[in-house]
Amino acid sequence: MNGLGNDARAVLARHREALDDAELGAAHNWAMLVRRIERGEPPLDIDDAPPAASRRNVAARWSVAAALVLAFGGAAYLSARNEIADRRPDERHTGAAAYGADDGEHASLLADDEAPRRAGKTARKPPSAPQAAPAATPAIPPQAPASTEPRDSAKLARPHARPATRAQARDDAATSANAEAMADVRLLARARAALRDGKPQAALDLLRGHARRSPNSQLAPERDMLVVAALCDANRSADARAAASAFRRNHPTAHHLLAHVARACDGR
Amino acid sequence: MTLVTSEPPFVGLSLGDVFRDHQAFVWRSLYHLGLPRGQVDDALQDVFIVVHRRLDEFDGRTTLRNWLYGIARRVASQYRRGAERSAARLRIVAPPPERTPLAPEESARLEAAELVRHFLDELDDDKRDVFLLAELEGMNANEVSEALGVNVNTVYARLRAARLRFEKAVARHTARHRRESRG
The missing domain is CATH 1.10.10.10 (Winged helix-like DNA-binding domain superfamily/Winged helix DNA-binding domain)
Incomplete structure (x- = not known):
C-alpha cells in the first residue's frame, strides 16, 4: 500500500519523531497503572460488563503489580525515565527497545521468562506465538533493585498480611507509609474522576485538602499537575498559569509531567 | 488423548508483557484518535486497566495489537465525550512566552x-x-x-x-x- 508523495511522507516522518513522548512517559504510566490496579479501580465501562479475570491470573498479576510498584519508587523511577529520554529517537520509537535495557530497573519490568526472549532479540515477535511453558512460570519480575525495599513490595502484594518478625516496629511504619500512599492514590483517582465528570471545583477541593495535609507527598507532582488541569476547567486562566509556573518551579525534575503541563495546553 | 487443551493459548501472557511491547502503539493510537496530549496518559492507563481485567478473554483470533486497538478506540470514545472541556482547558496554560x-x-x-x-x-x-x-x-x-x-x-x-x-x-x-x- 504505497501512494503518498515525498512531501507527505516527510511530514509523516517528522510527525512520528515528534511523538517520542510515548516512550518518555512509559515509566510514569506503568507506575500509575499499577497503583490504579492495586487500589482496585474498575475499568471504564466501554461496552458490556467485563467478566472478572480468573483467580489464578489475578493472583499472578497482583504479584507483577506489586513488584512493579517496587520497581518504580523514587530515584529508580526517575533514573529509568531519564534513561528512556536519553535514547536515540529511532530506539524510542520501538516499544520493546525502550524496555530492552539490561539494567536492573528496566529488567524488573519484565516477566521471569523474558530474559531468554530478549537475549534472542525477539522481543518484538508477534505476541500470538505460543509460550513455551506459560503456566509453570509465574509472571514475577526478577531480582528487584536493592534501593527499592522488597519488604514494602511484599506487603503491597498482600496488604492485610501481619508482620511476624522482631522488626515489628519497622514493619508497622512501612505499613503506615503504604496506607498513606494508597490513600494518596485513591484521592488522585477521585480528583481525576471529578474532572472527567466536569466538576473542577470538587477536584480542586480534594487536591488542595491533600496539599495541606501532605505537601511533600510522593505524588505531589501528579497532584499539582491535576490542579493546573482543574483550574483550566474552572475557567480560572490566570490561576492556571500561576499554578503551571509554580509547578515548573517546584517540580523541575518531573520531566514527563512538565511536558504535560506545558504541551497539554497547546490546544487541539 | 485429548485434542483440545483446557488452557487458552495466551494464558502465560502477563500485563507487563503486553504493556512493554504495546504501550507505545496504544499511546500513539489514543493520540491519533483525537485525545489531547494531556489526556493520553490517563487514557492509556485506562486501556491497560481494561486489558488487566480482560486478558483472559484474549483468544488469539486476532492479533494482540488489533485487540488493543479495539479497546483504545472505545476508551478514546469515552474520553472524547468530555473533549470540549479539555480543549478549553488545554488552550489556557500556554507555554511560557x-x-x-x-x-x-x-x-x-x-x-x-x-x-x-x-x-x-x-x-x-x-x-x-x-x-x-x-x-x-x-x-x-x-x-x-x-x-x-x-x-x-x-x-x-x-x-x-x-x-x-x-x-x-x-x-x-x-x-x-x-x-x-x-x-
Whole structure:
C-alpha cells in the first residue's frame, strides 16, 4: 500500500519523531497503572460488563503489580525515565527497545521468562506465538533493585498480611507509609474522576485538602499537575498559569509531567 | 488423548508483557484518535486497566495489537465525550512566552505533528482508522481489514480517499509556508 508523495511522507516522518513522548512517559504510566490496579479501580465501562479475570491470573498479576510498584519508587523511577529520554529517537520509537535495557530497573519490568526472549532479540515477535511453558512460570519480575525495599513490595502484594518478625516496629511504619500512599492514590483517582465528570471545583477541593495535609507527598507532582488541569476547567486562566509556573518551579525534575503541563495546553 | 487443551493459548501472557511491547502503539493510537496530549496518559492507563481485567478473554483470533486497538478506540470514545472541556482547558496554560525559540528541526517536527493531528481531527472516523493504522502504524491492508472488521477493498477505498485528502492538506500547508516566507 504505497501512494503518498515525498512531501507527505516527510511530514509523516517528522510527525512520528515528534511523538517520542510515548516512550518518555512509559515509566510514569506503568507506575500509575499499577497503583490504579492495586487500589482496585474498575475499568471504564466501554461496552458490556467485563467478566472478572480468573483467580489464578489475578493472583499472578497482583504479584507483577506489586513488584512493579517496587520497581518504580523514587530515584529508580526517575533514573529509568531519564534513561528512556536519553535514547536515540529511532530506539524510542520501538516499544520493546525502550524496555530492552539490561539494567536492573528496566529488567524488573519484565516477566521471569523474558530474559531468554530478549537475549534472542525477539522481543518484538508477534505476541500470538505460543509460550513455551506459560503456566509453570509465574509472571514475577526478577531480582528487584536493592534501593527499592522488597519488604514494602511484599506487603503491597498482600496488604492485610501481619508482620511476624522482631522488626515489628519497622514493619508497622512501612505499613503506615503504604496506607498513606494508597490513600494518596485513591484521592488522585477521585480528583481525576471529578474532572472527567466536569466538576473542577470538587477536584480542586480534594487536591488542595491533600496539599495541606501532605505537601511533600510522593505524588505531589501528579497532584499539582491535576490542579493546573482543574483550574483550566474552572475557567480560572490566570490561576492556571500561576499554578503551571509554580509547578515548573517546584517540580523541575518531573520531566514527563512538565511536558504535560506545558504541551497539554497547546490546544487541539 | 485429548485434542483440545483446557488452557487458552495466551494464558502465560502477563500485563507487563503486553504493556512493554504495546504501550507505545496504544499511546500513539489514543493520540491519533483525537485525545489531547494531556489526556493520553490517563487514557492509556485506562486501556491497560481494561486489558488487566480482560486478558483472559484474549483468544488469539486476532492479533494482540488489533485487540488493543479495539479497546483504545472505545476508551478514546469515552474520553472524547468530555473533549470540549479539555480543549478549553488545554488552550489556557500556554507555554511560557519567554521560552527559547525552537531549533528549526524541532519546529518542523512540531509543525508536522500539528498538521497531521489537525488532518486526523477533520477526517471522518472510518477513514481516520484506516489512515492511522496503515500510514502511521505501518499495517498492511489485510491487517487493517482484520483490525477494523471491514473487507480489504473497503480498506483500500478509504485509504485512497484519506491519502488524497492528506496530500491536499500537505500541499496547502506547503503553499502557505512559501507565501509566509516570501512575505
